[in-house]
Amino acid sequence: MEIVIGICFICLFFYFIWQYQELKKFELTKYEVCSDKIKNEVRLVMISDLHGHVYGKDNDILFEAVREQKPDLILIPGDMMVSKKVKSYEIAYHAFTELAKIAPVYFSNGNHESRPAHKKMPATEAFLAYEKRVKHAGIHILNNASEKIRVNGNEICIYGAEIDLSCYTKGKMIPLKENFLENELGQVGDAYNILLAHNPAYSEQYAAWGADLTLCGHNHGGLVRIPGIGSLISPQFQLFPKYDAGRFDFGDKTVIIGRGLGTHTFHIRIFNRAELVSIHLVPN
Numbered sequence: 001m002e003i004v005i006g007i008c009f010i011c012l013f014f015y016f017i018w019q020y021q022e023l024k025k026f027e028l029t030k031y032e033v034c035s036d037k038i039k040n041e042v043r044l045v046m047i048s049d050l051h052g053h054v055y056g057k058d059n060d061i062l063f064e065a066v067r068e069q070k071p072d073l074i075l076i077p078g079d080m081m082v083s084k085k086v087k088s089y090e091i092a093y094h095a096f097t098e099l100a101k102i103a104p105v106y107f108s109n110g111n112h113e114s115r116p117a118h119k120k121m122p123a124t125e126a127f128l129a130y131e132k133r134v135k136h137a138g139i140h141i142l143n144n145a146s147e148k149i150r151v152n153g154n155e156i157c158i159y160g161a162e163i164d165l166s167c168y169t170k171g172k173m174i175p176l177k178e179n180f181l182e183n184e185l186g187q188v189g190d191a192y193n194i195l196l197a198h199n200p201a202y203s204e205q206y207a208a209w210g211a212d213l214t215l216c217g218h219n220h221g222g223l224v225r226i227p228g229i230g231s232l233i234s235p236q237f238q239l240f241p242k243y244d245a246g247r248f249d250f251g252d253k254t255v256i257i258g259r260g261l262g263t264h265t266f267h268i269r270i271f272n273r274a275e276l277v278s279i280h281l282v283p284n
């Protein structure tokens, strides 16, 4: 019996050392997305679910990796901080300001921003002050809003969807309100349409609405990934979620779900390295 307990203890010891090291690393995933609407290449970097995580000194490792991609735009579909940890707001703010020195940054709320923004909680006041500073830093915040821009001769419309907090209820899959995207964002136009939408559970609706490219996060890759199968569990405790991580194509529409860069509550990543995503939009 003592031998078994000893072996378990040693295994646990090595597991914690391994996870400690694993959580300090991220990898770069590259995608190429073709479209008739793209005339000249556009380079995007997506950062999802940073959750106030730090790589190196003050995130210098992360910023250098972003800089190396020479992005035209940096796109962030939510959860830069942990809503209950006000200390993480400062890390998120610093990340926003450093990223804005590299390229224009477009952001839409994840559940960690929506919660203090729309629900009275102890962190609400701190959140509103933080959000104000982020806006002043020149970050384009798109919560059920859009901006049309020209990038390398291409007309691009960037939308941000902020869905209802009920859509993050644990143990339940609440459908999006009927015509939610049409009502909040209108109909898509002829530009290349990019949608920032934190929760990937509604990937089919995002594509059906008309987003040429949708960027999601939220799942953190499912904490544990089973090789050949995918994510074990979603943040809503759905087992083996269909839209877990990676690329999903719906005809000529694409959804890319990042595995995220940070963690919170359960600091676990097994076969699920944190991820910085680089996307090249290229002409067909």
Ligand SMILES: [Fe+2]
Residues within 6 Å of the ligand: 079, 110, 111, 112, 198, 217, 218, 219, 235
């Ligand atoms: Fe989230």
